[in-house]
Amino acid sequence: MAHKTQQLGCGYCIIETVNPSDLVLVWRITEVCDLACPFCAYSRDLRRPRAAANPDDVLRFGALLGEYARAYRRNILVSWLGGEPLLWKPLLDLSHTFKHAFGLRVSVTTNGTALDSEPVRRRIVEAIVMDGHAILITPP
Numbered sequence: 001m002a003h004k005t006q007q008l009g010c011g012y013c014i015i016e017t018v019n020p021s022d023l024v025l026v027w028r029i030t031e032v033c034d035l036a037c038p039f040c041a042y043s044r045d046l047r048r049p050r051a052a053a054n055p056d057d058v059l060r061f062g063a064l065l066g067e068y069a070r071a072y073r074r075n076i077l078v079s080w081l082g083g084e085p086l087l088w089k090p091l092l093d094l095s096h097t098f099k100h101a102f103g104l105r106v107s108v109t110t111n112g113t114a115l116d117s118e119p120v121r122r123r124i125v126e127a128i129v130m131d132g133h134a135i136l137i138t139p140p
Contacts, residue, residue, distance in 0.1 A: 025065070026079045029053040030088040035111055042083040050083070055090040059097065066102030077105040086114035095127035 031050040033042040042050075062078070069076045078098055085091055085108050098104045106128045114120050 021073065021075055023069075023074050023076045024079060025076065026081055027053070027058075028081045028083070029058065029085055029091065030083040032087050033083040033111070034087060034113055035084070052088060055094060058090070058094055062094065062098045062102050062104065066098075066104055069103060075105065077107060080106070080108040082109070084111055084113070086110050086120065092120075092123040092127045096123075099127060 030052040031042050032052065033040070033044055036043045036045040065076055065078070068074065080088075080091060080095070082088070091108070095106045095108075098106050108124070108128055115124075
């Protein structure tokens with residue numbers, strides 16, 4: 001039986017329901033990027049103000065998502081998007097909290113430039129990777 005996909009959202013996040021027990025929240029946490037891809041609206045070459053999520057708001061919302069997931073027995077995946085999410089300083093600490101304290105699944109879409117760093121890779125495994133396949137790398 002095919003599942004219907006329903007999307008709700010605002011300018012910074014999309015909530016998608018694929019399966020009645022699964023919920024995917026795609027959250028654009030930063031518009032900052034370190035690449036200059038000519039096709040991208042978040043290219044570092046575009047001179048404009050860049051928005052970023054407020055870490056305190058993200059933490060509060062994550063706590064609510066965790067409560068919701070437990071109360072309604074929902075599997076929730078929070079998928080970080082950017083710009084380049086790994087440039088947003090609070091990302092790894094908040095992802096760790098989302099995963100370990102709130103019981104949420106976490107993924108990130110990245111251009112991969114930050115993956116050269118061993119400490120960053122280690123933190124990603126601790127804070128984000130679940131089921132062995134939670135990182136999507138989009139090449140420039």
